[in-house]
Amino acid sequence: EAQVTQNPRYLITVTGKKLTVTCSQNMNHEYMSWYRQDPGLGLRQIYYSMNVEVTDKGDVPEGYKVSRKEKRNFPLILESPSPNQTSLYFCASSLGGFQPQHFGDGTRLSIL
């Protein structure tokens, strides 16, 4: 089954404790992206990757890092999480171009 898998689905943690949210896709997609969803703001892009070892900033990259060492994986790293990063996070992938993006089920992060 074609899917984008995120882990964990839920996480409550404390300020400053490094965390990683994993994202993996099994569709051999070139393009991957991270979004955060906040009430009243819709979804905003954090980082994206056009291919292995190629990543770049989206609209709200501050406080986040990413890596793309393999085509299927695109982890999101919060080196020193802060409460304003409490949000619902989605990973997405696509073939690239103007093709539709496929989304994971989301990761709800709470930073205390």
Added chain:
Amino acid sequence: GDSVTQMEGPVTLSEEAFLTINCTYTATGYPSLFWYVQYPGEGLQLLLKATKADDKGSNKGFEATYRKETTSFHLEKGSVQVSDSAVYFCALSDLGGGSNYKLTFGKGTLLTVNP
């Protein structure tokens, strides 16, 4: 920059009622347009898309037409069901800086359909 404006709702309808969710956009290029749906506790799923002017996207009884002259992509369904209750997002994909085919989303419209 690119932006999407959609009616924010919430929208509450009775089963079998007609649905319209308005969506307008601004874009620097020639974007592709999408409607995504988010059911409770789930990720976003593509509902329909249109890639050029006058294209009509359709799926599961939902329709939307790409209107370049009015920069609109309104979502319609003739007869909604309780199972259509969800949050609906209008989005556009444009060639951003470099090669970033990012999605720019509206803020979402919560639809509740009562039996």
